[in-house]
Amino acid sequence: MNFDFSEDQKFLAEQARKYLSETCTTAEVRKVLDDESMAFHEGIWKGIAEMGWLGASIPEAYGGLGLGMLEMCVLAEEMGRALAPVPFSSTAYILTEALKLAGSEAQKEALLPKIAEGSVIGALASSEGPGAPDLSKLSTSFANGLVNGTKIPVLDGDIATHAVVLACEGGKPVPVLVDLSAPGVSRKTVKTLDPTRSHAELVFKDVPGERLGETADGAANIATLMDRAAVLLSFEQIGGADRAVEMATDYAKERYAFGRPIGGNQAIKHKLAEGWVKNQVARSNAYYGAWALSTDAVELPEAAAASRLAACEAFWFASKENIQTHGGMGFTWEVDCHLFYRRAKLLAVQLGAPKLWKENLIGALETKNAA
Amino acid sequence: MDFNDTKEEAEFRAEANAFLKSHLKEKTGGRRRESGAEFLARAKAWQKTKAEGGFAQITWPKEVGGRGGTPMQQVIWNQEEGKFDAPTSPFQIGLGMCIPTVVAFGSDEHKKRYVRKALIGEEIWCQLFSEPVAGSDVAGLKTRAVKDGDEWVINGQKVWTTGAQFSDYGILLTRTDTSVPKHKGLTMFIVNMKDPGVEVRPIHQASGGREFNEVYFTDVRIPDSDRLGDVGQGWKVGLVTLMNERLAVGGSPGPDYSEIMELAKELGLMDDAAFREKLADWYVQAQGYKLTKFRTQTALSRGETPGPENSIGKIITANQLQDICNSGIELEDHFGLIMDEDLSPMKAIFQSSFLWAPGLRIAGGTDEILKNIIAERVLGLPQDVRVDKDVPFEQLRVG
Numbered sequence: 001m002n003f004d005f006s007e008d009q010k011f012l013a014e015q016a017r018k019y020l021s022e023t024c025t026t027a028e029v030r031k032v033l034d035d036e037s038m039a040f041h042e043g044i045w046k047g048i049a050e051m052g053w054l055g056a057s058i059p060e061a062y063g064g065l066g067l068g069m070l071e072m073c074v075l076a077e078e079m080g081r082a083l084a085p086v087p088f089s090s091t092a093y094i095l096t097e098a099l100k101l102a103g104s105e106a107q108k109e110a111l112l113p114k115i116a117e118g119s120v121i122g123a124l125a126s127s128e129g130p131g132a133p134d135l136s137k138l139s140t141s142f143a144n145g146l147v148n149g150t151k152i153p154v155l156d157g158d159i160a161t162h163a164v165v166l167a168c169e170g171g172k173p174v175p176v177l178v179d180l181s182a183p184g185v186s187r188k189t190v191k192t193l194d195p196t197r198s199h200a201e202l203v204f205k206d207v208p209g210e211r212l213g214e215t216a217d218g219a220a221n222i223a224t225l226m227d228r229a230a231v232l233l234s235f236e237q238i239g240g241a242d243r244a245v246e247m248a249t250d251y252a253k254e255r256y257a258f259g260r261p262i263g264g265n266q267a268i269k270h271k272l273a274e275g276w277v278k279n280q281v282a283r284s285n286a287y288y289g290a291w292a293l294s295t296d297a298v299e300l301p302e303a304a305a306a307s308r309l310a311a312c313e314a315f316w317f318a319s320k321e322n323i324q325t326h327g328g329m330g331f332t333w334e335v336d337c338h339l340f341y342r343r344a345k346l347l348a349v350q351l352g353a354p355k356l357w358k359e360n361l362i363g364a365l366e367t368k369n370a371a
Numbered sequence: 372m373d374f375n376d377t378k379e380e381a382e383f384r385a386e387a388n389a390f391l392k393s394h395l396k397e398k399t400g401g402r403r404r405e406s407g408a409e410f411l412a413r414a415k416a417w418q419k420t421k422a423e424g425g426f427a428q429i430t431w432p433k434e435v436g437g438r439g440g441t442p443m444q445q446v447i448w449n450q451e452e453g454k455f456d457a458p459t460s461p462f463q464i465g466l467g468m469c470i471p472t473v474v475a476f477g478s479d480e481h482k483k484r485y486v487r488k489a490l491i492g493e494e495i496w497c498q499l500f501s502e503p504v505a506g507s508d509v510a511g512l513k514t515r516a517v518k519d520g521d522e523w524v525i526n527g528q529k530v531w532t533t534g535a536q537f538s539d540y541g542i543l544l545t546r547t548d549t550s551v552p553k554h555k556g557l558t559m560f561i562v563n564m565k566d567p568g569v570e571v572r573p574i575h576q577a578s579g580g581r582e583f584n585e586v587y588f589t590d591v592r593i594p595d596s597d598r599l600g601d602v603g604q605g606w607k608v609g610l611v612t613l614m615n616e617r618l619a620v621g622g623s624p625g626p627d628y629s630e631i632m633e634l635a636k637e638l639g640l641m642d643d644a645a646f647r648e649k650l651a652d653w654y655v656q657a658q659g660y661k662l663t664k665f666r667t668q669t670a671l672s673r674g675e676t677p678g679p680e681n682s683i684g685k686i687i688t689a690n691q692l693q694d695i696c697n698s699g700i701e702l703e704d705h706f707g708l709i710m711d712e713d714l715s716p717m718k719a720i721f722q723s724s725f726l727w728a729p730g731l732r733i734a735g736g737t738d739e740i741l742k743n744i745i746a747e748r749v750l751g752l753p754q755d756v757r758v759d760k761d762v763p764f765e766q767l768r769v770g
């Protein structure tokens with residue numbers, strides 16, 4: 001058995017961590033947090049494009065580095081750890097994966113090289129209001145090559161150049177590729193819990209779109225796209241969760257109360273140990289997800305769901321208990337704890353809240369048992 | 372055992388309700404935290420009206436403006452007032468914690484000068500205990516008070532002082548002797564918040580608002596006559612304040628099981644079995660807390676004093692608030708991230724309370740400290756090893 005990343009992949013992780021710890025400090029993240037007019041950090045975006053990360057999983061023929069999905073997982077973890085305020089997931093997990101999965105040759109040729117260079121930004125337009133969207137009843141329509149409807153909230157919707165819009169075509173859900181510079185698209189920024197990643201409402205009025213995939217029923221493509229994105233996203237969550245536990249641990253060693261470090265109290269020790277355990281459970285599930293992702297294994301649906309669920313739980317626990325461990329300090333704006341608390345919530349709902357993934361998981365297990 | 376009011380209680384309830392109805396609007400929708408100048412003016416006006424009507428601090432004697440009523444009447448009043456849109460929060464710390472301390476340790480002049488003014492809402496008080504170096508271990512505080520003739524000179528910094536920005540007075544815990552163990556070198560004062568040398572700076576909270584404060588003291592002079600309790604007895608005085616705290620801080624504005632039920636109905640999610648199970652759990656917890664309070668109130672009405680078991684309140688409410696907000700957001704799915712009151716279901720109360728809830732788990736004693744109190748003082752478990760016990764403060768590492 002070799003259930004680990006390779007030396008090269010670990011080296012990539014180290015490089016990425018070093019680069020982000022220098023360029024994507026929380027001071028930089030806070031620029032986006034504090035400045036409402038700043039939807040994302042263009043400097044960091046340019047930087048990671050130059051590092052080649054935006055094209056990491058794009059084949060060389062389309063201008064990418066042609067690395068595998070395991071390398072993407074490694075990068076995702078570092079992006080999550082750094083709370084990078086850039087549309088990386090929307091672009092590299094959603095748009096790139098959608099194109100690789102279901103895009104036509106022409107679509108790939110047109111967009112993948114631009115994604116790799118950083119000039120195309122993606123978005124997933126799925127949600128249409130409160131509650132998990134029901135793919136069998138989407139109100140956004142795709143007919144005669146035109147998209148009509150309203151999507152809210154769309155992560156990175158105000159800065160994206162292209163969106164993967166989930167729409168209903170002849171009663172079936174399909175992913176539709178839309179160039180957001182087309183007339184008929186209107187966007188309005190919406191305020192959310194995590195201002196370091198911008199969101200918008202997108203309204204489509206007779207906007208030209210192209211269905212991604214040949215088949216008229218896109219449900220399977222959408223499901224696979226979500227699974228693939230979920231694995232990558234869980235690495236981001238683990239990156240954040242690990243850092244939150246580390247922050248809390250460091251603080252617990254330094255902060256004195258009752259004449260000794262607060263970390264000397266079992267209430268704090270056990271809390272942090274529990275965080276560590278949750279992070280290991282998440283990491284191991286995510287490695288399995290990474291394996292399924294990189295090998296296109298039939299186990300992907302269950303691996304992705306388990307990976308996502310464990311990662312949601314780990315980041316939630318780590319981020320809230322990091323605040324708690326910091327006491328009053330943790331509840332101030334200046335201390336970084338709340339950045340993780342906010343990001344944990346964003347990542348836990350952006351591809352659908354855990355409830356949906358629990359359904360996915362049990363559904364996958366049932367299918368397997370029936371076989 | 373009987374949950375019905377006695378005849379006298381029912382009469383009092385009707386009287387209270389009629390009074391409330393004639394002055395306030397009934398509450399609609401979820402409770403949320405309020406602040407700002409307009410809110411403060413409204414709160415002051417309501418406190419005055421309440422006092423004039425004889426409903427402020429019902430158990431306090433009539434001489435100081437109370438009603439001279441029973442603890443049970445106070446409970447009934449709180450229940451009835453809770454049904455209305457009553458702005459009471461600016462007075463909770465003053466009337467709930469500071470003034471009882473003044474009454475217990477102050478001179479007759481103090482009582483004459485301060486109690487009534489606080490009661491009629493003319494003067495607001497704050498609690499100046501926590502410091503950057505000392506919160507859970509508040510006896511480790513560093514703010515110095517040095518005697519100079521008939522006065523004390525204060526230098527240092529407090530943090531998280533609720534309401535300091537609009538307070539007139541505060542009770543201030545200081546260190547007067549660094550050569551003795553930490554608990555023995557403390558002394559309590561009344562401080563005039565408008566004195567030169569007192570500087571209040573808002574704290575930018577993780578939740579985004581700025582409702583709490585840092586307070587800096589630079590050569591502030593306090594007359595020795597404004598000392599509460601003896602020199603070196605500040606810890607004993609402070610314990611009286613803190614004992615009242617667990618009673619004062621119990622409530623937690625924000626959505627509860629009934630509001631998340633409303634949300635689920637709005638979203639058509641009431642059929643979801645997993646949600647129904649969670650809802651049942653929240654109800655049982657909330658009900659357990661509410662009924663536990665009834666038991667405390669019954670004990671109160673028999674003249675018993677509230678003990679360490681009251682720490683239970685915030686452990687339940689703060690954690691439940693965080694859990695309910697998190698679940699409410701997840702019910703809304705991706706849309707749950709939206710903070711805009713006009714767009715978000717139920718005016719974004721789940722979102723704003725989600726950001727506030729972590730503070731509630733810390734304010735007024737952290738989860739961990741409250742559990743220690745229950746373990747040690749209710750269950751009688753051995754205390755933590757106290758490495759700081761007999762060490763002179765100046766040799767102790769704090770912060």
Ligand SMILES: Cc1cc2nc3c(=O)[nH]c(=O)nc-3n(C[C@H](O)[C@H](O)[C@H](O)COP(=O)(O)OP(=O)(O)OC[C@H]3O[C@@H](n4cnc5c(N)ncnc54)[C@H](O)[C@@H]3O)c2cc1C
Pocket residue numbers: 255257258262265266267268324325326327328329331464498499500501502503504505506507508530531532533534583730731733734735736737738739740743755
């Ligand atoms: C919203 C808000 C309002 C407040 N209002 C006021 C106010 O009006 N006046 C005032 O004086 N103060 C106020 N406070 C301060 C509050 O009382 C302190 O923040 C709190 O007591 C925790 O102290 P700390 O922040 O120093 O954290 P620390 O004491 O440093 O605690 C850090 C962590 O260590 C843990 N810990 C510490 N000791 C132990 C132990 N022995 N065993 C196990 N765990 C331990 C804590 O639980 C916490 O998780 C307020 C705080 C907040 C957040």
